[in-house]
Amino acid sequence: MKASKLNSSSPKKTSRFSEEMIEDCLQVIESGDLEELFEIIPRIGVLRDSRFHEPLIASLFHKDTKRREFAAYALGAMGNREFLEPLKQAFLECQKMKGFGAEEFQIAVIEAIGAIGDDAAVDFFLPIIKKSEEGKAKAKLHRWMVESLGAIAQQGGTRSLEALLELTLHKEPELQTQALSELSVAYWHRPNEIADSTLERIYELTRDRNPIVAESALAALQSLADVGCIRAEMLFSPKNDD
Numbered sequence: 184m185k186a187s188k189l190n191s192s193s194p195k196k197t198s199r200f201s202e203e204m205i206e207d208c209l210q211v212i213e214s215g216d217l218e219e220l221f222e223i224i225p226r227i228g229v230l231r232d233s234r235f236h237e238p239l240i241a242s243l244f245h246k247d248t249k250r251r252e253f254a255a256y257a258l259g260a261m262g263n264r265e266f267l268e269p270l271k272q273a274f275l276e277c278q279k280m281k282g283f284g285a286e287e288f289q290i291a292v293i294e295a296i297g298a299i300g301d302d303a304a305v306d307f308f309l310p311i312i313k314k315s316e317e318g319k320a321k322a323k324l325h326r327w328m329v330e331s332l333g334a335i336a337q338q339g340g341t342r343s344l345e346a347l348l349e350l351t352l353h354k355e356p357e358l359q360t361q362a363l364s365e366l367s368v369a370y371w372h373r374p375n376e377i378a379d380s381t382l383e384r385i386y387e388l389t390r391d392r393n394p395i396v397a398e399s400a401l402a403a404l405q406s407l408a409d410v411g412c413i414r415a416e417m418l419f420s421p422k423n424d425d
Contacts, residue, residue: 205232212238220253228260235261243273248284251277252291259295267301286320290327297331302340308332309346312358326361333365337372344369348381351388360399363388367403374412382407386418 208226211219212235227235235257242254255273258266274292277285296304308328329350336343347369350362363385370377385407388400407415 201230205230205234209234209238212242215247215250217249217253220250221256224253224257224260227257228262231261231263236263240266240269243269244276248280248282248288252284252288255288255291255295259291259298262299264299264301267296267299267303270296270299271307286323289324293324293327293331297334300335300338300340302335302342304335305332305340305342305346309349312350312353322355322357325355325358329358329361329365333369336365336369344381348384351384356393356395359388359393359396363396363399363403367406370407370412371410374407374410374415377407377412377414379414382412382414382418 204226208223208230211223227239239254239257239261242250243258245251245254251273255270258270270292274289277288277292280288296307308331312325312328329347332340332343332346332350336347344366347362347366351359351366353359353362366381366385382404385400385403389397389404391397391400404415404418408419
């Protein structure tokens with residue numbers, strides 16, 4: 184009887200505790216205290232209450248850059264695919280931003296899109312990555328986008344996998360090497376599901392003229408072999424050596 188009473192009251196206690204946490208988070212979001220805002224992101228990611236949606240999206244377009252950065256990470260932690268559109272809009276707006284915190288906010292948005300895991304992000308990221316833009320800042324953002332595509336690919340995004348494969352032939356060696364790395368990581372938990380065409384591409388790039396690309400392709404192939412990809416192991420056999 185005692186055990187029965189304990190079990191029956193447990194959901195109510197849990198519900199009351201969760202409700203209190205939700206209210207606390209909502210109060211912090213409203214207060215705008217920066218230190219507390221970043222501290223509640225893990226709780227927001229666990230609770231994922233719909234009451235967070237409106238204040239977080241509003242914060243995403245706040246005049247304070249750090250509050251916008253918080254909102255991006257919090258939306259990513261919630262993992263709801265309906266947030267993709269406001270995040271895309273926020274990124275396009277923040278491209279005009281300059282000064283302290285602008286780049287950090289852009290990176291936060293890119294990471295959030297990757298965390299959400301919507302394969303539709305390919306349509307947003309790929310044209311930006313492929314666009315010819317010079318400058319260290321742009322190159323850095325492009326690398327973050329490739330990493331974000333890798334995060335989506337790990338979650339089963341087939342279009343993101345295709346985009347990464349396409350980026351292995353990008354004109355910038357740094358992006359090629361990152362795409363190769365993200366491709367191999369995407370298959371760590373399912374190494375024998377990798378397509379033959381993807382393995383062939385990686386193998387071809389082990390002979391690339393650029394030594395950085397060639398070494399990255401070899402490392403990607405070795406990584407796949409290490410996690411049990413039988414076909415990757417076979418490519419290291421003597422008959423495949425020159």
